[in-house]
Amino acid sequence: MQQPFRIAPSILSADFARLGQEVDDVLASGADMVHFDVMDNHYVPNLSFGAPICEALRRYGVTADIDVHLMVSPVDDLIRAFLDAGATHITFHPEATLHIDRSLQLILDGGATAGLALNPATPLSTLDHVLDKLSMLLVMTVNPGFGGQSFIPAMFDKLRMARAMIDAGGFDIRLEVDGGINPDNIGEIFDAGADTFVSGSSIFSKRSDQDPNRYDSIIKAFRQPLLQRSR
Numbered sequence: 001m002q003q004p005f006r007i008a009p010s011i012l013s014a015d016f017a018r019l020g021q022e023v024d025d026v027l028a029s030g031a032d033m034v035h036f037d038v039m040d041n042h043y044v045p046n047l048s049f050g051a052p053i054c055e056a057l058r059r060y061g062v063t064a065d066i067d068v069h070l071m072v073s074p075v076d077d078l079i080r081a082f083l084d085a086g087a088t089h090i091t092f093h094p095e096a097t098l099h100i101d102r103s104l105q106l107i108l109d110g111g112a113t114a115g116l117a118l119n120p121a122t123p124l125s126t127l128d129h130v131l132d133k134l135s136m137l138l139v140m141t142v143n144p145g146f147g148g149q150s151f152i153p154a155m156f157d158k159l160r161m162a163r164a165m166i167d168a169g170g171f172d173i174r175l176e177v178d179g180g181i182n183p184d185n186i187g188e189i190f191d192a193g194a195d196t197f198v199s200g201s202s203i204f205s206k207r208s209d210q211d212p213n214r215y216d217s218i219i220k221a222f223r224q225p226l227l228q229r230s231r
C-alpha cells in the first residue's frame with residue numbers, strides 16, 4: 001500500500017561539504033527519500049549538481065529512494081546519466097523536451113519511475129495523453145531555480161484540480177509539491193490534495209551541529225500536521 005504522505009528533503013539546501021552525512025542524518029530523522037534538484041543555468045537561472053553526486057551517494061551507501069527533479073533542457077542525456085547513477089525516480093519539465101512521451105518512455109525503459117513537473121503558470125492540460133506513464137506529478141509551488149522562496153497561494157486551486165484529475169481518472173500518481181513548504185503550511189497543502197512534500201531550506205537551515213539527531217525535531221514538525229489528518 002502507498003504511504004499516505006512522504007517527506008522528501010531537497011539536498012539543494014544541505015551542507016555540500018559533508019553531503020553523505022547530511023543525507024544519512026535526515027533519513028535517520030524520519031525523511032522518506034532524498035530529493036535532487038538538478039539545475040543547468042539554462043532552463044533555470046541557477047547551477048546545482050549532476051549525476052556524479054547521485055552516483056557518489058549510492059557508492060557511499062544510500063539505499064533510500066532518490067527522487068531526481070531535472071530543471072534542465074534538453075533532458076534526454078541527463079535522464080540516461082541519472083538512470084546509470086542509480087536514480088529511483090526522474091521528473092522533468094514538459095517545456096524542456098520536444099518529445100514528452102519519448103522522454104518519459106526513456107525513463108521507464110531504464111527501470112526508474114517517471115514524473116512531470118509543472119511550473120506555476122503551466123496548465124494541467126499539458127499532461128493530457130501521458131498520464132498513464134506518470135508515477136508522480138510535481139506541482140511547483142514557486143518558480144523553479146532557487147530555494148528559500150515563498151509558496152504561491154494560487155497553487156492551492158491548482159493542487160485541488162490536480163487531485164481531482166488524478167482521482168477521476170483512477171491513476172496511481174503521487175502529487176508532489178516543491179517550494180516554500182514548511183510545518184506551518186504543510187497541513188493546508190495536504191488538505192488541497194498533495195501527498196509528497198519537498199522541502200529544502202526549512203529542513204536544512206534548522207540543523208543543530210551539536211546534536212547527533214540534528215533533524216529529528218524539524219522532520220517531526222513536518223509530519224505532525226499530516227499525522228493528525230491521516231488518522
Ligand SMILES: O=C(CO)[C@@H](O)[C@H](O)COP(=O)(O)O
Pocket residue numbers: 010012013037071142143144145146147148149178179180181198199200201202
Ligand atoms: O526546486 C526548488 C527550486 O527550483 C526549490 O523549491 C527546492 O527544492 C525547495 O526549496 P525550499 O523552498 O524548500 O527552500
